[in-house]
Amino acid sequence: MIKKPKVISFDVDGTLVPTGFVDAVWLEGIPSLYAQKYKISFEEAYQIVTQAYNEVGDHRIEWYYLDYWIKRFDLNTSKEELFNRYRHKVKIYEDVEPVINALRNNYKLIICSNAEKDFILFQLKSLLNQFHHIFSATSDFKEVKKSREFYGRICELLKVEPEEVIHIGDHLIFDYINPREIGINAILINRNQHKVALRIHTIKNLKELLKLLDYLNCPI
Ligand SMILES: [Mg+2]
Numbered sequence: 001m002i003k004k005p006k007v008i009s010f011d012v013d014g015t016l017v018p019t020g021f022v023d024a025v026w027l028e029g030i031p032s033l034y035a036q037k038y039k040i041s042f043e044e045a046y047q048i049v050t051q052a053y054n055e056v057g058d059h060r061i062e063w064y065y066l067d068y069w070i071k072r073f074d075l076n077t078s079k080e081e082l083f084n085r086y087r088h089k090v091k092i093y094e095d096v097e098p099v100i101n102a103l104r105n106n107y108k109l110i111i112c113s114n115a116e117k118d119f120i121l122f123q124l125k126s127l128l129n130q131f132h133h134i135f136s137a138t139s140d141f142k143e144v145k146k147s148r149e150f151y152g153r154i155c156e157l158l159k160v161e162p163e164e165v166i167h168i169g170d171h172l173i174f175d176y177i178n179p180r181e182i183g184i185n186a187i188l189i190n191r192n193q194h195k196v197a198l199r200i201h202t203i204k205n206l207k208e209l210l211k212l213l214d215y216l217n218c219p220i
Helices: 020-038 042-056 066-072 079-085 096-103 117-123 125-130 148-158 172-181 207-215
Strands: 007-010 108-113 133-136 165-169 185-189
Touching: 020 042, 020 066, 020 079, 020 117, 042 066, 066 079, 079 117, 096 125, 096 207, 108 148, 117 125, 117 133, 133 148, 148 165, 148 172, 165 172, 172 185
Parallel strands: 007 108, 007 165, 108 133, 165 185
Antiparallel strands: none
16 A cells, blocks of 8 residues: 555445344345235245345345335335335345444545435444545445446546555445555455455454554554
8 A cells, every 4th residue: 555545445245234234125125025916925925036036136226226126016115115124134244334433534435325315325324424425436426336447436536546445345346446546545354254265354343443554654
């Protein structure tokens, strides 16, 4: 790391929040409403719904938009209603708030996520004012994945060099390889200590980010 970092960017799912809420909305909420509407069992509905998700696939933008699925299945609900139904599942990892508080005065903190923006806003409601900017690849750029171009545009918008950005996320390609290709200092977080195939240094929580910054003589 040569340049002094100015921006610290965070992925959301698996980095700031566990996937419980998102999974509940997609894999419990939509199928149970489908079962109700078409008077079939939850198991049958689950099969139909997940098959439809797979047919569309995560390379198409609709896959990410909850409203698309509500409309497609003609469900009698709204995004807000579904979110509220599973609000008890929203959880932010315990290390997030202290680390954000430690960093917010010295860096611009941003969010860079694939998720639809409303999912991000709903889950991070209590922390939103700590972030300088929230970027959703799917909602803001109509891109389905966090590509090199996505990261490049963010650097442009924030008027920083990629070398001045640290990004932390849990996906090898979208949070590590792609940002690294343009020079962003990407760090892979591996909260569940899954085996990483490549020899990449990973951190297991955000407290380790503070240690790393301290080691690099960056202010914290
Ligand atoms: Mg993630």
